[in-house]
Amino acid sequence: MGKMKKIFTVDKETVSLKATLFLFYGAMYALLPYLTIHMVEVGLSIEEIGLIYAVLPFASFAGPPIAGMIADYIGNYKLVLHISLFFTGLFYTLLLMVDAKGLPRNMTNTTMATFQCSQNTTELIWSKCENSCDLSTELNLTLLMETCHSECPTDTMTSDNTKFLSNSSRIEFVLLKQYDQNGTCRGDIVPKFSLLEELQCTCFKKCQAVLDGFDCPESTRMSIDLNHPYFDEKAHNRGFWQYFFLRTIATLFTGVNFSMLDSTTLCKVRETGGQYGRQRLWATLGSAIASPLTGGLVDLMSRWRGFADYSITFYISDFLILLTMLSLFKVELLIEKAEDKFVKNVQRLIKLPDVDVFIVMMIVLGSMWGFIESFLFIFLKDLESPTYLLGLTVTASSITGIPFMYSSKWIMNKVGEINLIILAFLTYAVRLVGYSLIHNPWLCFPFEIMEIITQHLMATASATYCAAAAPVGLLATLTGLVGGAHYNIGRGTGSYLGGYFISIFGLRLSFQYMGTISAIAGITYAALHFSCLRKFERRRNNETEMTTVFDRKNQKIDDRDEIQYSTIWDPNYVQSNQLK
Numbered sequence: 001m002g003k004m005k006k007i008f009t010v011d012k013e014t015v016s017l018k019a020t021l022f023l024f025y026g027a028m029y030a031l032l033p034y035l036t037i038h039m040v041e042v043g044l045s046i047e048e049i050g051l052i053y054a055v056l057p058f059a060s061f062a063g064p065p066i067a068g069m070i071a072d073y074i075g076n077y078k079l080v081l082h083i084s085l086f087f088t089g090l091f092y093t094l095l096l097m098v099d100a101k102g103l104p105r106n107m108t109n110t111t112m113a114t115f116q117c118s119q120n121t122t123e124l125i126w127s128k129c130e131n132s133c134d135l136s137t138e139l140n141l142t143l144l145m146e147t148c149h150s151e152c153p154t155d156t157m158t159s160d161n162t163k164f165l166s167n168s169s170r171i172e173f174v175l176l177k178q179y180d181q182n183g184t185c186r187g188d189i190v191p192k193f194s195l196l197e198e199l200q201c202t203c204f205k206k207c208q209a210v211l212d213g214f215d216c217p218e219s220t221r222m223s224i225d226l227n228h229p230y231f232d233e234k235a236h237n238r239g240f241w242q243y244f245f246l247r248t249i250a251t252l253f254t255g256v257n258f259s260m261l262d263s264t265t266l267c268k269v270r271e272t273g274g275q276y277g278r279q280r281l282w283a284t285l286g287s288a289i290a291s292p293l294t295g296g297l298v299d300l301m302s303r304w305r306g307f308a309d310y311s312i313t314f315y316i317s318d319f320l321i322l323l324t325m326l327s328l329f330k331v332e333l334l335i336e337k338a339e340d341k342f343v344k345n346v347q348r349l350i351k352l353p354d355v356d357v358f359i360v361m362m363i364v365l366g367s368m369w370g371f372i373e374s375f376l377f378i379f380l381k382d383l384e385s386p387t388y389l390l391g392l393t394v395t396a397s398s399i400t401g402i403p404f405m406y407s408s409k410w411i412m413n414k415v416g417e418i419n420l421i422i423l424a425f426l427t428y429a430v431r432l433v434g435y436s437l438i439h440n441p442w443l444c445f446p447f448e449i450m451e452i453i454t455q456h457l458m459a460t461a462s463a464t465y466c467a468a469a470a471p472v473g474l475l476a477t478l479t480g481l482v483g484g485a486h487y488n489i490g491r492g493t494g495s496y497l498g499g500y501f502i503s504i505f506g507l508r509l510s511f512q513y514m515g516t517i518s519a520i521a522g523i524t525y526a527a528l529h530f531s532c533l534r535k536f537e538r539r540r541n542n543e544t545e546m547t548t549v550f551d552r553k554n555q556k557i558d559d560r561d562e563i564q565y566s567t568i569w570d571p572n573y574v575q576s577n578q579l580k
Contacts, residue, residue: 010506014268016330016331017205017264017265017268017279017331018279018282019282019327019330020261020281020324020327020328020331021261021265021279021283022183022282022283022285022286023286023320023323023324023327024085024257024286024320024321025282025284025286025287025290025317026286026287026290026320027290027317027318027319027323027324028254028258028319029286029287029288029290029291029319029394030290030291030293030294030312030316030317030320031294031314031316031317032091032547033291033295033377033390033391033394034294034298034310034313034377034387034390035095035170035247036049036374036375036377036378037308037310037378037381037387037390038095038310038382039052039243040311040378040393041097041310042095042098042099042100042239043100043101043236043239044100044240044243045503046375046378046499046502047499047500047502048240048375048499048505049378049494049495049499050377050497050499050500050503051144051496051499052243052244052247052495053370053374053491053495053496053499054247054490054492054493054495054496054499055244055246055248055492055494056247056251056303056492057370057487057488057489057491057492058249058488058492059151059248059249059252059255059368060251060252060254060255060258060488061255061488062254063251063252063253063254063255063256063259064152064254064255064259064260066252066256067080067084067260068260072304076283077260078089078328078331080256080260081256081257081260081261081328082255082325082328083289084256084257084260085253085257085321085324085328086325087249087253088250088253088254088316088321089321091246091247091249091250091253091466092246092250092317092318093314093315093318094245094246095243095246095250096311096314097242098239098246098291099235099239100235100238100239100240100243101235101239101244103560109517111157112547115518116119125313127419128275134332137342137422137546142524143453144357145421148573151171151339156375158321159274169203171405180331187339195547200451209337211387217317251422253296254576255298259357264331265280268313268332269529274428277437281402282532284399284401284402285397287394287398288394288395288398288399289395290301290316290320290391291390291392291394291395292311292388292391292392292394292395293316294391295386295388295389295390295391295392296316296385296387296388296391296473297312297313297316298310298313298387298388299313299387301385302387303464322503324501326350332429334375334564346477346481348471348474348479348525349470349471349477352469352532352536353536354469354533354536354537355376355478357471357525357533358421358465358469358480358482358487359481361421361425361521361525362462362482362485362486362490363485363486363490363493364425364490364521365424365425365428365458365486365490365513365518365521366485366486366490366491366493366494367487367490367491367494367497367514367517368425368428368432368454368490368494368514368518369428369454369455369486369491369494370490370491370493370495370496371432371495371498371514372428372431372432372435372499373491373495374494374495374498375498375499375507375510376435376500377390377395379435379507379508379511380393380441380506382507382568383438383439384441384442385439385441389441389442392445393444393445393448396402396445396448396449397448397449397451397452398451398453399455400452401451401452401455403454404456404457405456405460408457408460409460411457411460412460412461412464414459416467417461417462417465418461418465418525418529420453420457420458420460420461421462421465421525422522422525422526422529423453423457423463423522424453424454424457424458424522425518425519425525426518426519426522426524426542427453428454428515428518428522429515429516429519430515430523431447431450431454431515431520432511432512432514432515432518433511433512433515434446434447435511436438436508436509436511436512436515450572454493457525460561462482462486463479466478466479466482469537494514494537497514498510498514501513501514511546
């Protein structure tokens with residue numbers, strides 16, 4: 001009874017910190033999960049999305065030390081954090097002004113349409129003009145394809161006939177006949193300058209398209225002026241660089257926010273003797289509640305306005321950031337100073353072969369995480385997922401991981417940290433291949449729950465390994481290296497590689513290829529560990545046992561030291577959340 005009372009007792013000294021964490025993580029998860037979909041909506045290609053995500057981790061990595069130097073100079077960490085929060089909201093909101101679709105601003109003679117192609121038919125679907133579908137036949141049309149997806153089996157060889165049905169494709173068609181079906185206009189079309197066989201899809205393909213050539217209500221037969229390009233490449237490139245700049249700066253400030261709040265939480269726990277996990281639980285609840293809530297509002301707004309509208313996520317995030325800034329006035333900001341001689345410590349660590357291999361494997365593992373975080377929502381939207389479902393994936397992975405966070409120490413003792421890392425590779429393989437096989441977006445949840453292994457237990461395993469492998473005095477250095485390898489280098493590599501794969505192979509095959517890479521990496525690491533790397537760990541363990549008594553006499557060790565390294569690898573730690 002006394003133990004249960006202790007669990008539910010509120011620590012009054014950390015109430016304001018809990019509120020700040022709840023509001024801030026709610027603000028971030030109200031927006032960040034949907035930014036990838038927003039990138040598609042503003043007109044960025046998959047390759048451009050991958051390129052941006054490859055750079056963003058380096059911005060998040062650079063932000064905290066820059067802010068730390070400024071805060072040290074002016075002597076006011078809370079002021080720096082308030083300024084960082086303000087500019088985070090500002091630069092994210094400015095993304096709403098970006099337009100990279102490459103459509104001339106003075107072009108009004110356009111209509112949104114849907115192009116779809118199957119084995120039996122090729123047709124165009126558009127809205128009625130003055131309650132009528134009466135358009136002239138043999139009408140020449142030019143379509144700019146957007147947000148294409150297919151339901152082709154991965155082993156379909158003949159699907160290459162319709163590779164031109166991809167984002168930013170521009171194709172000229174001739175409208176042969178038209179008819180009204182269930183309140184929408186449909187028409188049979190053929191390509192103007194291609195053989196009909198090239199448009200006979202062996203499986204269902206569908207593209208949202210911008211249709212140039214008629215406009216309600218003055219629809220007349222017309223041809224496209226080929227001397228005036230439909231796609232404005234300069235406008236598109238300008239939009240890309242605007243988005244790149246704004247998102248990079250916003251990510252830099254986001255990294256500052258996460259880092260300073262995480263450090264404050266850690267220092268506050270040490271000061272009060274509390275438990276870090278219970279403080280972080282409020283951050284988890286904030287993200288679990290905010291994400292599906294804003295997703296549902298996006299669906300409502302989009303249905304009301306008639307097009308995909310993600311602006312509500314930005315406004316809700318801004319409101320919660322404002323509340324975070326107000327709550328922060330009640331928080332005593334405590335920041336831990338960075339250690340000196342970082343480069344020298346790194347040189348000592350790279351002389352350890354098993355540690356070197358571990359860091360490389362964490363980069364590969366981070367690549368899998370980065371690929372999923374960058375492109376999973378695009379894949380689910382291709383399956384016509386409602387936006388609130390995307391938010392529920394965040395809730396599912398967060399809530400299901402809580403019990404395992406409390407029992408992670410017991411699991412670690414039973415399985416072992418390296419075995420859990422290997423298991424994380426194999427689980428990523430199952431997740432990635434599993435995603436590629438589903439056609440109903442709701443079936444993603446069994447694979448989302450697997451984040452229990454790929455994030456929650458993996459994080460604890462990494463922290464435990466660092467604590468065991470780090471030489472005396474190098475624990476902070478090793479945890480920083482491994483964290484940067486996974487959450488920065490790995491994230492960027494996975495995003496860039498994923499964008500390259502998707503541009504060549506499409507979404508489904510890319511998920512399968514990344515899953516195959518993960519499986520190969522896991523098997524390779526298992527072979528290396530059990531054949532030769534394990535002897536280095538045994539030798540180090542023997543040396544540790546010989547010096548344990550001496551170290552305990554000369555170094556104060558308590559439970560709070562364990563908190564220091566384990567929280568760096570908390571599944572909701574800064575680097576794993578800021579770019580999701």
